[in-house]
Amino acid sequence: MSQISVRQEILALKAYVPGLSIAEIQQKYNLAQVIKMASNENPLGMPPLAREAVQRHADMGFRYPQGGNPRLVEALAKRHGLDPRRVVVGNGSDEIIDLLIRILAEPGVHNLVCFEPCFSIYPIQGRISGVEVRRHPLNADFSFDFDGLLSKVDANTRLVFITTPDNPTGYCPPRDEVAQLAAKLAQIAPACLLVIDEAYMDFAESEPDSSLLASGELPENTAFMRTFSKSFGLAGMRVGYGILPPSLADYCWRARLPFSVNILAEEAALAALEDTTFYSFTMQTVRQGRNALTVGLTALGCNVWPSAANFILFSLPENTLSAHDCFETLLRKGIIIRPLNSYNLPGHLRVSIGNEAENRTFLLAMDEILLQNRHAEASAANRECK
Structure with a gap:
């Protein structure tokens, strides 16, 4: 038997938790298209001049x-x-x-x-x-x-x-x-x-x-x-x-x-x-998208924290589904955001700013999820009354 051992610091180590990849969600849920808004990547992709240089x-x-x-x-x-x-x-x-x-x-x-x-x-x-x-x-x-x-x-x-x-x-x-x-x-x-x-x-x-x-x-x-x-x-x-x-x-x-x-x-x-053209368009896209997501999530009753970055921290309305359930439901719809368990914030979620279409798709999905949850709660309450 091998006598190889590792340091105590490594035995107790919790590894860095990256955002989920598009490929693994496509495979897991058999989805043709997936939107990734989890890892704070550039919503416009790679700069054209950089792609040409590579x-x-x-x-x-x-x-x-x-x-x-x-x-x-x-x-x-x-x-x-x-x-x-x-x-x-x-x-x-x-x-x-x-x-x-x-x-x-x-x-x-x-x-x-x-x-x-x-x-x-x-x-x-x-x-x-x-x-x-x-x-x-x-x-x-x-x-x-x-x-x-x-x-x-x-x-x-x-x-x-x-x-x-x-x-x-x-x-x-x-x-x-x-x-x-x-x-x-x-x-x-x-x-x-x-x-x-x-x-x-x-x-x-x-x-x-x-x-x-x-x-x-x-x-x-x-x-x-x-x-x-x-x-x-x-x-x-x-x-x-x-x-x-x-x-x-x-x-x-x-x-x-x-x-x-x-x-x-x-x-x-x-x-x-x-x-510089790509960089300027990135700044415009992120700042406009950040505002759109902040306004949209707030309108849905979420708690949204002010952000100066290319992502937004938010929590769901009170007495609704858990952050974990929301995250999992979004995955099944082909939208990846970031749960914050690894940051010891299990009740919070982080969404990266996407392009205009991605932001719109995410907000529509959130509206649908929260509406379905309200309907489910209302039906449960009616059953209890009966």
């Missing part, structure tokens, strides 16, 4: 990319008006998050701090690395309790993570509050890095008013995460990047696996940066 460079798939992806680094530095030495690109921003934990936090000694709930990669990668994970609950309205978060910080805290706009809530704190958090953290724990994950920041109504990065304010103890998965429509290509203090960026390049951003992903990302 096709144009496909015959180079046998080559390694240039080490360090210098063209992409330069393009990102130009986009943000930054020194290229601050930029690190990775196989999704997840890779850079993992690198930062492993570079900065010593297993069994240091800790990281984040909210509960939050993007689950932070606590998962922390636990994989053998780092203590400390969490502080969001406020009842899902806003951020920064003072409470800071109360978890001590001399052994090496990273504090926040997502803004937040996932899964869509909440976006005022920029000045984030700046104050960075300043207070520098005083409490000078060796700690504040990681601001801005994966959804493009979708805020005013990016410069919401983002320290976009405003050009870069505290020395702060790192920013960005991704090509959302507004740039390249979730399947896996490209993300971090804007870091230059010395820390250098350590990330040393520790990063070589060639983690493949040659086709790099070409797609470079082309996506140039496809």
